[in-house]
Structures are given as C-alpha cells and as structure tokens.
Amino acid sequence: MKKAIPSKGSLKGFKISKIVKETVQSFNPMMLLKNITKEDLEKNLDYGELVQTLKKAFQKEYIVPPRHHHNYQNPKVGTDSTLLLMPAWQVGKYLGVKMVTVSPKNGEKGLPSIYGIYTLFDAEKGFPLAQIDAPTLTNQRTAATSALASTFLSKKNSKKLLMIGTGSLAPELIKAHTTVRPIEEVMIWGRNFKKAKALKKHFKNASFKIKAIETIQEGIKKADIISCATLSPEPLVFGKNLKAGQHLDLVGAYQPTTREADDKAIQKSSVFVDTYEGAKESGDILIPIQNGILKEKDIRADLFELCRGEKKGRKNAKEITCFKSVGHALEDLAAAKLIYEKMK
Ligand SMILES: NC(=O)c1ccc[n+]([C@@H]2O[C@H](COP(=O)([O-])OP(=O)(O)OC[C@H]3O[C@@H](n4cnc5c(N)ncnc54)[C@H](O)[C@@H]3O)[C@@H](O)[C@H]2O)c1
Numbered sequence: 001m002k003k004a005i006p007s008k009g010s011l012k013g014f015k016i017s018k019i020v021k022e023t024v025q026s027f028n029p030m031m032l033l034k035n036i037t038k039e040d041l042e043k044n045l046d047y048g049e050l051v052q053t054l055k056k057a058f059q060k061e062y063i064v065p066p067r068h069h070h071n072y073q074n075p076k077v078g079t080d081s082t083l084l085l086m087p088a089w090q091v092g093k094y095l096g097v098k099m100v101t102v103s104p105k106n107g108e109k110g111l112p113s114i115y116g117i118y119t120l121f122d123a124e125k126g127f128p129l130a131q132i133d134a135p136t137l138t139n140q141r142t143a144a145t146s147a148l149a150s151t152f153l154s155k156k157n158s159k160k161l162l163m164i165g166t167g168s169l170a171p172e173l174i175k176a177h178t179t180v181r182p183i184e185e186v187m188i189w190g191r192n193f194k195k196a197k198a199l200k201k202h203f204k205n206a207s208f209k210i211k212a213i214e215t216i217q218e219g220i221k222k223a224d225i226i227s228c229a230t231l232s233p234e235p236l237v238f239g240k241n242l243k244a245g246q247h248l249d250l251v252g253a254y255q256p257t258t259r260e261a262d263d264k265a266i267q268k269s270s271v272f273v274d275t276y277e278g279a280k281e282s283g284d285i286l287i288p289i290q291n292g293i294l295k296e297k298d299i300r301a302d303l304f305e306l307c308r309g310e311k312k313g314r315k316n317a318k319e320i321t322c323f324k325s326v327g328h329a330l331e332d333l334a335a336a337k338l339i340y341e342k343m344k
Pocket residue numbers: 138139142165166167168169170190191192229230231232233234236250251252253254325326327328
C-alpha cells in the first residue's frame with residue numbers, strides 16, 4: 001500500500017519541534033528491550049573475538065565500584081541465600097549490573113545453585129537495552145579471561161592442556177584455552193571419572209585429542225597448561241609435581257579459606273592476578289600471604305598492567321607461571337556489550 005504523504009498545507013499550524021517533542025515523550029524504551037538467552041550467547045560465541053574484546057576493555061577506563069554481597073534469610077531451607085550485585089560502567093556509553101542469587105541448598109532439589117540476569121543500559125540516556133542470561137555470560141567471560149591471561153603467561157607452543165574439574169566452566173575453559181594456543185591434547189580429570197568422560201561429547205569434531213584421566217598427577221606430568229575450576233576447599237595441585245615452563249590457571253576458589261593449589265605451588269610460580277583487590281578474596285592468594293610464602297609486592301602483575309603493556313608476562317621458557325582469577329564486573333560489561341552490539 002502506498003504511504004499517504006501529508007500535503008504541505010496540512011502541516012500548517014504544527015510546529016516541527018512540537019511533533020518531535022511528543023514523539024520523544026511517547027517513546028517507551030521497554031518496547032526495545034532485548035532478551036538475550038543462553039542459546040543466543042552460545043550461537044554468537046567466538047572465543048578469539050571475546051578474548052580481544054576483554055583485552056581492549058582492560059586497556060580502557062571502566063568504572064567498577066565494589067560489588068554488593070547481601071546474605072538473606074531462606075527459612076524454608078534453613079540456610080541463608082546470597083544476593084550479589086555487580087555494577088560497572090563506561091562513561092557516556094554503557095552501564096551494566098549483574099544480579100545473581102546463590103541458593104546453596106538448591107542442589108538437593110536438582111536445581112543449579114546460581115541464577116541471575118545481566119541488565120545492560122545506555123549510560124547516556126539511561127535506557128535499559130538488554131536482559132542477558134547471566135550464568136552463560138559469566139562462564140564465557142571467565143573462560144575468555146583465563147585464555148587472555150594465557151596469551152601473556154603460557155608458552156606460545158603449549159601443546160597439552162590438563163582440565164581439572166568437570167562443572168559448567170570446564171567445557172568453556174577448554175574451548176577458550178585451545179583457541180589461543182596450538183593445543184593437540186586435552187586431559188580431563190574430575191572426582192567422578194564418568195563425568196570426565198562425558199565432557200568429551202562437547203568436542204566431537206575438535207582438532208585436538210581429548211581423554212579422561214584417573215589421576216591429577218598423570219596429567220600434571222605431561223601438561224603445558226593446567227586449568228583448575230572446582231569447588232574444592234583443599235589444594236588439588238601440589239607444587240612438588242609442577243615442572244619448569246608450566247602455566248597454572250586457577251579459576252575456582254573464591255573464599256578466603258578455600259584453595260586449589262598448595263603453598264609450594266605458589267612458591268615455585270611467578271604469580272599474576274586478574275585484579276589485586278579481588279584475588280586477595282581467595283585462599284589461593286590469601287593463605288600463602290598469611291603463611292609468609294607470598295608477599296603482596298611479589299605478585300608480578302594484574303590483567304590491567306599486562307594488557308596495557310606496563311608489565312611483562314612470562315620471561316623465559318623455564319618459568320612456572322600462575323594466574324589466579326575471581327572475576328571482575330568489567331569482564332561482564334565487555335562481554336555484554338559485545339553480544340548486544342552483535343544482536344541489536
Ligand atoms: N574466577 C572466576 O571469574 C569465576 C567465575 C565463575 C565461577 N568461578 C568458580 O569456579 C568454580 C567452578 O565453577 P562451575 O560453574 O564449573 O561449578 P560447578 O558447580 O558446575 O562445578 C564444580 C566442579 O567442582 C568439582 N568439585 C567440587 N568439590 C570438589 C572437591 N572437593 N574436589 C574436587 N573437585 C570438586 C565438582 O565435581 C565439579 O566438577 C566455582 O568455585 C565457581 O565459584 C570462578
């Protein structure tokens with residue numbers, strides 16, 4: 001159908017500014033709010049691109065206030081739940097908040113313990129732009145952050161990866177690490193051998209060999225890169241087993257009393273962190289500091305310094321490097337902005 005074009009005469013008496021003002025006032029940004037699902041994130045994922053996006057984000061000025069951590073009563077299950085709020089913004093561009101609940105007893109009902117939403121806003125006008133599946137966004141940005149650190153810290157010709165842990169992060173960490181290094185073999189260790197074997201199904205057409213192994217030690221003997229993402233409260237990686245040239249990626253422990261590597265592992269390694277303040281929340285860094293094994297001034301660099309070229313990563317082929325992350329809201333915002341711009 002042909003659109004009716006109003007004749008010049010019919011606009012007489014109207015002020016253009018009035019028309020514009022009324023149009024702007026009736027605009028409802030909620031009509032444009034995008035819902036970005038787990039499937040959308042998976043379909044659009046390119047780890048090479050996400051790693052580069054995070055690198056640029058660590059070079060820019062983002063504002064990241066401390067995250068809010070509120071415990072709240074959950075009388076029906078008898079254990080408190082937690083609400084985490086993680087805001088970040090880039091002045092005049094985007095603002096985002098991750099809202100996550102942790103309900104530790106959910107496992108008993110066969111439910112995941114973490115649910116959440118990421119809301120992305122236009123920082124200039126304040127419009128909400130998108131609601132994004134937060135667990136998937138978190139897994140992807142966490143894996144990409146480990147891979148980004150690996151580009152500075154692992155040997156360029158790293159061929160063998162050991163994955164410790166078989167949870168939701170494990171397949172993402174394997175995908176991200178194998179994107180940035182020429183990995184030919186992946187070994188997976190988990191408490192449950194069947195789960196370690198089951199992880200192989202994610203990699204049917206992969207360019208690398210992949211197998212489940214029975215002990216961590218047999219993996220450490222061969223690995224160039226060891227990535228650890230578990231909820232273990234006790235060390236799983238022991239320094240006495242580490243060899244020259246290895247890179248250790250510690251993702252899991254996020255509480256002051258839990259850790260995935262022992263004192264000796266930290267003592268033998270050059271230690272790097274995602275952020276100085278965040279890493280001290282984890283026993284992997286805090287316990288060696290308390291034991292006098294590690295001094296804060298001995299932490300070689302954070303990701304801001306590595307990405308901005310202010311400090312160097314691996315210095316030679318023999319050095320053992322260790323990267324400890326606990327996650328940062330900047331990573332969420334950078335990943336959210338990337339998926340939103342692809343889908344808008
Ligand atoms: N660094 C970050 O930015 C970041 C981001 C998200 C999650 N995390 C942390 O990474 C860890 C893994 O996350 P996920 O989503 O894969 O969790 P998940 O619950 O899906 O999997 C946890 C894994 O830990 C294993 N595990 C638990 N207790 C263990 C023990 N005592 N010994 C050996 N293995 C044990 C489980 O078998 C499972 O394989 C969690 O601690 C999570 O909080 C870190």
